[in-house]
Amino acid sequence: MKDNRLFKRFVIGGTVGWIMLFGIIPTLMLTGASFLQRDPSELIRPVFSLESYVRLFAPALGSMIFKSLLMAAMATVLCLFIGYPFAYIVARAQKQRARWMLLLVMIPFWTNTLIRTYALIAVLKADGFLNTTLMFFGLIKAPLEIMYTQTAVFLGLIYTLLPFMILPLYAAIEKLDNRMLEASRDLGASRSKTFRKITIPLTMPGIVSGCMLVFLPALGMFYIPDILGGARTMLLGNYIRDQFLTSRDIPMGAAASIAMTMIMGLMLVIYYRSVRHAGRKVRQ
Template identity: 50%
Template sequence: MKSDAWFRYFAIGSTWFWLGVFSLLAFLLMLLASIMRQDQAHILYLPFTFNNYVLSFSPIYLTIFLRSFYLAGFCTFLCLVLAYPFAFLIARAEKNRREIMMLLLIIPFWTSSLIRSYAMVSLIKTKGIINTLLLTLGIIHQPMQLLYTNTAVMIGLVYNLLPFMILPLYANIERLDMRLVEAARDLGANRLTILKRIIIPLTMPGIVAGCILVLLPAMTLFYIPDLLGGAKSMLLGNLIQYQFLTAHNWPQGAAISMVLTLLMGLMLIAHKLLSHGKDSNEDFV
C-alpha cells in the first residue's frame, strides 16, 4: 500500500520534473531572453524592453511569417491528402500485413532526417538519380531544375512530415467502427456521402491532431529549406536559426519564437473552443 503510493508520487513527480525543466523552464528562459537587449559586447543585457516584439512585426519579418504560414499550410494540406488514404489502407489491412506496413513507415525514422534530406539532394539534383533515370528512359530531354526550388522544399517537407500525419490518422481510423459505415450504406448512403457525413466527421480528431503535428514543424524545420531550397527561401525556422546563430541576436530570435508559440497556442485554444461549441466527436471516438 505504502510503496504503491510512493511509486505513484515518483511517477507523477518525475513527469512534472521533466516537463518543468525541459518545457516550462526552457520556455521561461526564452521569454526572459525575448525582453532583453543585445549588442556587440553582450549576448544579453538589461533593462527589459519590448522592442524585439515591435520589430517582430516589421514588414520584412511579417513577409516571412506569411510565407511560412502559406508554405506550411500547403505542406499540411498535401500531407493530409496523401496520408488519409494511406492511413485508411493500413488501418483496414489484415493484421499481419498492417504490422509490416507500419514497420515500413517507421524504419526511415531510425535514420536522422538531416541525412535523409541529404539523400533527397542526391536524388533530385540536376545530375541526380531522378533526372538521369528520366533522361535515360527518354521521358524528358533536358534535366529538370528541381533542387533549390520551392518544389524541392515542399517535397522535402512532405517527405519528412508525412508520418506525423499518418500516425494520428491511423490511430483514429483504426478505432473507427466500421459497423457505422455499414449502417450508413444500409440507409442508402453512397460512398461520397459516407465519406463526407460519417468517416470524416468521426476521424476529425485525428485530422486535427495530424495537422497540428505537421504545421508547426513545417514552419520551423530550418535545415530543409537550407539544403533543398538553397537558402533562398527563408522560412520562420530559418529566421529564428539565423537570429541565434548568425546574427547573434538572441533577444530577436527569442521574440520571434515567442510570437510563433503564441500563435500556435491561440490556434489550439480556438480549436478547443470550436469543437466544444459544436459538441465534438472527441467524446465518442
C-alpha cells in the first residue's frame, strides 16, 4: 500500500515538475521578456516597455496576423466539414471495419510531418501527380501553378492536420447514446432536425477539441509555408521564428508568442463551456 502511494506521488510529482520546467517556467520567461526592450548587443534590455505589444497592432503586422488567423480558420472549417462525416461513418460502422478505417487515419502519424510535407511537393509541383493526372484526362491543358502559393500552404495544412480533427470527433460521436436519437425520431423529428438539435450539441466537445487541435498548430507550423509557400507566404509561426532566430528581436517574438498563447487560452474556455453545455443537455 505504501509502495503504491509512493509510486503515485512519484508519478504526479514528476508530471508536475515536467510541466513546470518545460511549460510554465518558459511561458513566464517569455511573458517577462515581452515587456522588456530590445538591445542590439545584449538581446534584451531590462527596461519595462509595451512597445512590442503596440507593434502587434501595426498595419503591416496586423495584416499578416489577420491573414494567418483567416488561413488557420479556413483550414479548421474545411477539416471539420471533411472530418465530421468521416468520423460519423467510422463511429457507426461495424467494429472490424471501424478499426481498419481508424488505422488509415493513424498511418500518417507513423511518418514525420516534415517528410510528409516534402512528399507533398511530388503531388503539387508542375510535373507532379496532380497536374499529370488532370492533363491525362484532358481536364486542363497546361499545368496549374500550385507550388509556392497560398493554395499550396492551405492544402498542406489540411493534409497534415486532418487526422487531428477526425480522432476527437470519432471519440465524441462514438459515445453518443443511440436512445436519444431514437427518442427524437419517435417524437417526429426529421433526421436533419435530430442532427441539428441532438447530435451536434452532444458532440460539441469533440468539435471544439478538433478545432483546437487544428487551429492552433495551423498558426505555428512555420515549415509548411516555408516548404510549400516559399518566400511568398508569411504566417504567424514564420514571423515568431524569424524574430527569435533572424532579427534577434526577443521581446517582439515573445509578445507574438504570448498573443498565440492567449488565443489558445480563449479556445480552452470555449471548450470548457461546450463540455458543460453538453453535460446539461445529457442531464435534461
